[in-house]
Amino acid sequence: MNNMMFGKYIPIDSFIHRLDPRLKIGSLLLLLIAVFFDAGFLGYALLGIFVIIMALLSHIKVSQILKAIKPMLFMMAFLMIFNLLFIQQGNLLVSIGFIKIYDQAVLQTLYIFIRLILIIVMTTILTATTKPLDLTLGIEHLLSPFKRIGFPTHEVAMMISIALRFIPTLLEETQRIMKAQASRGVEFSEGSLKEKILSIVSLIIPLFISAFQRAEDLANAMESRNYNPEAKRTRYKQLIWKISDTISFACVIMICSVLVIMSFVL
């Protein structure tokens, strides 16, 4: 909990940090789609190398990327076990009692593993190199074409930026309450199932109460300053598209096209 890395901005300077947020968000979307085209191990190797280059360019430490993956491991393990057991295609590899594992299942599971790792690493690179405010600004810009059909672009962007803004606050609050309950003898990592449930309850309830309290305070504070979501706004911060952005975007498109073509050819 103390070293939660996922989704955290890392305030350093790098090539990736300086890229336009619109480019980074757009690229992530394209790459996420590309990940799901089945381009075989060769394709994933290609994408893997590309992601490693991005990670290197972003100056994020390997340890920090590993920390982002760690909290997901449990969920991944869960998914993978289910896949291994329930896909029943191809040749039977192992059979112990009712457990039967097929070679297709192993292959599919490996694919899922690679996909998930790629997705987590790419997302981490985006959030680690883009300030939450820039992220929202980028999202707002990208959504702006939908304004014409009545989509509440600004409201959505505001909601996202408020949510992002409060993630660290909620994490801090979680830590604070965990410590307070630990002082009252709660051991979050030990005990029987019943004790575990009670310890989670002792964390969740105060957390929700304070989150609702915060939400109400924030709403009141905004309202008392006459916040109007529909008002026309100007921006202090302007996004400027640079040559490096164009070149980067070209690279992303190239990689994605190669992957898509490979998935059809192979």
Place this chain on the structure above:
Amino acid sequence: MSITFKEVEHTYSVDTPFAYHALKGVNLDIKKGSMTALIGHTGSGKSTLIQHINALLLPTSGQVQIEDVLITATDKPSSLKSLRKKAGLVFQFPEYQLFEETILKDIIFGPKNFGVSEEEAIKIAKDMIQLVGLDESYLERSPFDLSGGQKRRIAIAGILAMNPDILILDEPTAGLDPQGAKEMLQLFKKVNQEGKTVVLVSHDMNQVLEYCDDVVVMNHGRVEKHVTVAELFKETEYLTSLSIDLPIITSFILELNKNGFHIDPSIKDINVLVQEIGGQLNE
């Protein structure tokens, strides 16, 4: 010696760009049975320091000894639970830790975690609720219907119910009305007089003067002074340099002395002061 810190360092988020060196070479001996105030600016490391006393935080290096339990960077005490019971910590704004449906359940939550039986815990809860100045009828009410100050009393009752040997309080009177604050401090003094060690983080020098024996001054993650209350308030220049205000009564005495009186500045009690002034006026 009941609480001992030896060369304790603490760095938050080690090995990340967010690393922050919050405690720097802290050496400290807090006497058993004393009521010790911990003062210093916001961000000087007070909350960090006290969380080492019940091992919520482990030192990055150095060691902390709580009676017979030794805490260092590498070896967590084998039984955290007994340490948490020994040193009860009341966080700042403890009202946010309440979660049960009734106040009774919330107060007995701590004792039950430490293995006290339900009946025994209920008995303790009845004593504690009165100790913090509320009556037994509150026990069946929901903690969320109370005022902020009442919630805080319940939270403190919840810690006192664990019957800790050491009571640590992080700014317990922040945001309370003066009367409520006074009652809280009288309660802590009473607990102290029953033989418990009390560590009190406070910004109010009047409280420090009136209720505490010793003072620890923190500044930028270091312990700068550990003296008796009387000695601390003699060092007016030092306190001014930290922009810490003197207690009202002390600054009043100093003002009088500037104008020809000769009054002992360590007087704490208003009645003693009045007599002293009267005596000197008659001379």
